[in-house]
Amino acid sequence: ELRVEQNPLFLSMQEGKNYTIYCNYSTTSDRLYWYRQDPGKSLESLFVLLSNGAVKQEGRLMASLDTKARLSTLHITAAVHDLSATYFCAVDGAGGGADGLTFGKGTHLIIQP
Amino acid sequence: NAGVTQTPKFQVLKTGQSMTLQCAQDMNHEYMSWYRQDPGMGLRLIHYSVGAGITDQGEVPNGYNVSRSTTEDFPLRLLSAAPSQTSVYFCATRRDYGYTFGSGTRLTVV
Numbered sequence: 001e002l003r004v005e006q007n008p009l010f011l012s013m014q015e016g017k018n019y020t021i022y023c024n025y026s027t028t029s030d031r032l033y034w035y036r037q038d039p040g041k042s043l044e045s046l047f048v049l050l051s052n053g054a055v056k057q058e059g060r061l062m063a064s065l066d067t068k069a070r071l072s073t074l075h076i077t078a079a080v081h082d083l084s085a086t087y088f089c090a091v092d093g094a095g096g097g098a099d100g101l102t103f104g105k106g107t108h109l110i111i112q113p
Numbered sequence: 114n115a116g117v118t119q120t121p122k123f124q125v126l127k128t129g130q131s132m133t134l135q136c137a138q139d140m141n142h143e144y145m146s147w148y149r150q151d152p153g154m155g156l157r158l159i160h161y162s163v164g165a166g167i168t169d170q171g172e173v174p175n176g177y178n179v180s181r182s183t184t185e186d187f188p189l190r191l192l193s194a195a196p197s198q199t200s201v202y203f204c205a206t207r208r209d210y211g212y213t214f215g216s217g218t219r220l221t222v223v
Contacts, residue, residue, distance in 0.1 A: 103155025
């Protein structure tokens with residue numbers, strides 16, 4: 001069974017602090033995606049990681065992929081309130097061999113002043 | 114260039130009613146798909162299509178039908194709505210390794 005597990009599922013942190021969200025997956029897929037979702041909105045693509053050792057950065061967010069460990073991380077540096085949202089990781093491949101994404105349950109991030 | 118357009122944005126149905134959720138794209142992407150999102154869950158794949166005339170089942174296809182007669186449109190049909198189908202539905206296209214999601218349809222079945 002294909003599984004994507006994120007932790008933590010809920011995170012409250014203060015502005016200025018650093019933190020990491022972890023995404024473990026059970027497939028051998030080499031493609032991993034990170035999305036942001038604001039309440040009542042659609043998914044906004046943050047990063048697409050296509051190979052082992054891939055690292056991408058955009059502003060205060062940095063994502064990495066270790067395909068051997070089947071682990072991706074999303075690191076937040078010096079958090080600001082505007083980063084409050086729910087973050088999802090997803091991997092290529094769905095149950096039963098279907099062609100699509102399998103998502104983690106999401107990390108609900110609240111950044112407080 | 115509208116990207117992926119979903120209609121309606123909100124819908125309330127009574128149990129047993131039928132309806133079609135519309136998804137249209139203007140990016141000429143061959144791949145289109147439907148997901149549902151339930152509270153506290155990530156998105157789950159319902160059906161997908163790799164081109165006109167080709168559809169296949171995802172993880173949670175029961176209770177839903179799809180067809181793909183054109184590249185642009187990929188409608189999702191609920192033949193007899195059930196309360197368990199209350200959810201937010203997202204349509205997504207894909208080109209190369211990038212997915213583009215629509216704005217979603219929030220469906221409530223009472």
